[in-house]
Amino acid sequence: MTAFDVHLPVAAQSGIDPIVAYGRRAESCGYDRVWLPETWGRDAASVLTVLAERTDSIGLGSSILPVYSRSPALIGQTAATLQEISNGRFRLGVGPSGPAVIEGWHGVEFERPLRRTRETVEIVKRVLSGESVEYQGEIFQLSGFRLRGEPPVSAPPVDVAAMGPKAVELAGRFADGWHAIVFTPDGIRERLEDFHRGTELGDRDPSGVRTTLSLTCCALEDRERARRLARQHVAFYVGGMGTYYRDSLARQGYEEEATEIAAAWGSGERERALGTIDDAMLDDLCAAGTPEEARKALDRFARVDGLDVISVGFPRGAEREEIEATIDALAP
Template sequence: MSDASSRADREIHLPVAAQDGVDAIAEMTNRAEDRGYERAWLPETWGRDAASTLGVVAERTERIELGTSIANVYSRSPALLGQTAATLQEVSDGRFRLGIGPSGPAVIEGWHGADFDRPLRRTRETVDIVRKVVEGEPVEYDGDVFTLSGFRLRFEPPDPAPPIDVAGLGPKSVELAGRFADGWHATTFTADGLRERLEDLRRGAELGDRDPEDVRVTLSLPACALEDGDEARQLAAQHLAFYVGGMGTYYRDSLARQGHEELATDIASAWASGERDRAVELVAENVLDDMAAAGTPEQARERLSEFESIEGLDAVALAFPRGADREAIDETIDALAPDA
């Protein structure tokens, strides 16, 4: 966690929606590298898998740090997550950071056909096991979820071992990140909501007898900066409405915890009843400026700067709206670049 005197790094989240090809994802990362961004994170949702894609991107970049945000802890075993992290750390020459998390029932049960059982405990044990794997230790583990024996990397473990970050929205999941992980990934937060969860992170670090400064905090912030500021704001509002209304209860509950319970319920209800435009209007009218950096380049830079100044935040990763096309993504990368 950064102190008040430092300013957060500026990073990007590569687009959630599937692009034309892996080449396009690599080109966006090259653009971000050229513009001075610190890191590129790749989500793993309904697009290309993170491991294969990041392997290509690692080969085509030189300096920019790379990471997953997030790989869920149900669709791969902890040992395989460790192998994947160790391999990506190797092919990227030490530029990789593993971001993991439980995701939610809509993804785990609906997409992967797995039981969404004991998500916090599963995440906690996954961190333990992955850390053993990437450090080259024999994996002898007797937990509540996993009992493993006999596994060990049969190649030289990467040095340094890749850090392991955990994503979370609620108090207990954030406390877990502070207690056991190398970093926390936050998403769909207002500035005040983020500050409240940072207290949970500090408490977790203290419970783990750790220095909170050693836990890296990354905020995924919806961002769109276009000369047509109204279009940029509409794209960002659509993005937030989809997550609050269409991705199960986790983002809705997170917004409710941040003092917007009635609004969260109204957005979800409008989305579920097919009134998508109404859900977008509710976001645009009430919380867009509190949860995104969107509008003209000047407007977006002003909002981004306010988030980057939050004490305890180490990095802001720009998340491009789901509906943004390649031109809008490139324009936003350029407009919000660290050296712009």
Template sequence: MTDRTLHLPVAAQPSVDSLVNLAVLGEHHGYERAWLPETWGRDATTVLTSIAHETDEIGIGPSIFNIYSRSPALLAQTATTLQEVADGRLRVGIGPSGPAVIEGWHGVEFDRPLRRTRECIEIMRTVMAGETLNYDGDVFSLAGFRLRCDPPEVPVAIDAAGMGPKSVELAGRFADGWHAITLTPDGIEQRLEDLRRGAELGGRDPDEVRTTLSITACALTDGERARQLCRQHLAFYVGAMGTYYRESLARQGYEEEAHAIAAAWASGDHEEACDLITDELLDDLGAAGTPDRAREELRKFEAIDGVDAIAVGFPRGATTEEIEATIEALAPDA
């Protein structure tokens, strides 16, 4: 059975309490976990701590902590502390993010993302096991320290995010799970092959590597409003967030559309960029419309063999009320 989780809004919300309230609502409706993105708004650690204090059962996790703005040791310290605060409900997602955020916001060179991801996973595991850290890698050379507190009683699973073949293969080979985003049904099938290959290269059972697919969703009585919000969201990511989303879309059979959307956005014609998200493309990437239609589209992704969890995400322009309506309409208990 495919679990249904929440991918809390990436867009700015009115307050920390508003994010906590969405997680509480998700817990009430039976969602398995609340994932929190971290971009250039509120930091995920503080918000996840607040969520942990106000919930009892729902799992929590960052999706994602980028691997450049925190050292691997600090990522492990943070995960250790959050696991304690959350009474064992944490699962941590990490990944390189992209040059636009890493260089333009954090001022760090976006260098060797795959190698850095692998080394971060290995270092985090050593630290969270309570072992002395002696590590000689290509990116990090570390020695002599170990956690000053007890390691987590419940081990923290580490998921890796990725869209390209090599990054997904890396997740299969080294991580406990893979976080997927902006993928069509055919696209996720292709990347699952990369995940299985990576697991086999690492001598692991592919079924033990958990796949979480984040889907942009909006379920409203006004179905056209829901679909337009998702169009705007997808156009922004393809057009404004560097090359990663555009290249991923192009790999999935939408090369002409991906370049046209990016060109329209770059020229300032955001309306044209949105119009280029056709009904076919929207349905291939999201679950939007009336509650009945959105539920039907979501089930299409849940039926894919190898997808263990769907993370219900929300378009950037959605109001708090629209997000709450979508959480309720697409809840596991709906």
């Protein structure tokens, strides 16, 4: 049975209190977990700490902490600390992000993302074990690092965000779960084959790993507003966030549309970019419309065999009351 989480807004919020309010609302509505992204606003660890203090039972997770902006040892320390603060409710999500973020915002060369992600996961798991970390990788070499204090009684699982076939295979082979974003139902099914191949290569028990899809949702009585917000969100990611999302859509049968969106967005023709996303494409990527329409679309994704969790996300342009309405309308 598919579980339902909430992917907290990626857009700037007026303060930490609204973010916490979304988390508390998700908890009261019966969602399993809230995930917090780390982009260019507040750092995720600090906000997750506040969420841990102001919620009681809902799971907490980072989706995602980029593997280039922190060292693997620091990511491990952060995960151990958040697991302690939350009384065992934390789940770590990491991923490479992309060149636009890592090189443009952090000034770090975006090189060998697959290898860096793999080594980060391996090191983080060793840090969380509480043992002394002796690691000789192709990118990282560590000796003597050990948590100062008791390790978590139950180590938080470590998930990897991925879109391409090899990256998804890596998640299945080395991590405890895979986070997917900007996928169609058929696209998820195809990548699940890569994920399961990874679990086989890693000699993993498939029942011990989880697949989570972050799905852009907007459930409003104002149908046109909901769908326009979702279109704007898709266009921004495809046109404004580098080539990863464009390449992923191309693999899912939307190469022509993705290329057109990126070209229009890059030339400042935002309305043309939005117009490229027809109703069929929008419904293949989002759950947007009236509450009844959004719920029906959500159920379509939930029926994908092998998808364990759907994380209800929101368009970047959604106002606070629109986010709250969507949380309520799509509650488990």
